Amino acid sequence: MEYIHLLLISMMPIIELRGAIPIGIAQDLNPIYVYMACVLGSTLISIPLIIFFRQVMQLLKKFKVFYKLVHKIDNKINKSMKKLRSVNILGIILFVAVPLPTTGAWTAAAIASILRMRIKDSLAGILCGNLISGTIISIISLGII
Template sequence: MEYIKLLFLSMIPIIELRGAIPLGIAMDLNPIYLYITCVIGSSIIAVPVVLAFRQVIDFFRHRKYFNKVIRWVDKKIEGRAKKLKTASIIGIIVFVGVPLPTTGSWSASALASIFKMRIVDAFFGIFVGNAIAGAIMLTLSMHVADGASIELILIALVAMVLALYFMKKRKKNKENISVN
């Protein structure tokens, strides 16, 4: 019964598997069943959410103020469609795979809808990303449950975020230099 509760808990936005896995570890559940349950729960919600977000985008497309923004995004995406197809699948995997707040299935589904990804590609990217994020969360949760220092884990997460920030900043600087 606990696994069913965690399956549904992993479908809830914001909580998703990032909250369900640590809860399952705290409940002393089998880590393998817990991992599989939470990855399935967090991934299976992606298809209806992508379809729902597409309907919302279509609704706003016909509204005066939002139409301009949506048309601008459409033009940007259509111009880079081939590059974005491959990059968007990898981007969704990385986006979901790094277990940070607001980078779960729901946010990835919104991005997939905006990028007009095929549902199969969006689901694949979200599923693989959830599998990666689930493995990270399971590992971290088990180490915390075993008595590892939460401070060390937080320091590692901060270091990872800072590394990503500086890599992105460095890439922008290189692009600015090449443009000039």
């Protein structure tokens, strides 16, 4: 049951797996199961987030106040879409892999939505980034470094 709690904690914004892994290790739980539960939770939440952020962008286009901003973002993305597609997944991986606040799955999902990445590409990038970040946080939490 503790691992389900950690999975749910890792889905929370700001905390994500960066906070859930140290909590699980502090509770003397098996570090491997803590790692797996937290990576899974932090990655699974990104699917609805990507879809949600896309809907928010569409909704913002309907309001005059935000239309210019959203339209400007869309134009910028459309102009550089070929360049962005080749760097998207790597960029998301590197962004999520850095274990700092606000560089987790929630922010990466928003970025992927803005860049209109395919869901499977953004999910793959977020998963790889979570695997790297989770490893770093686990090693630090276990006192290996």
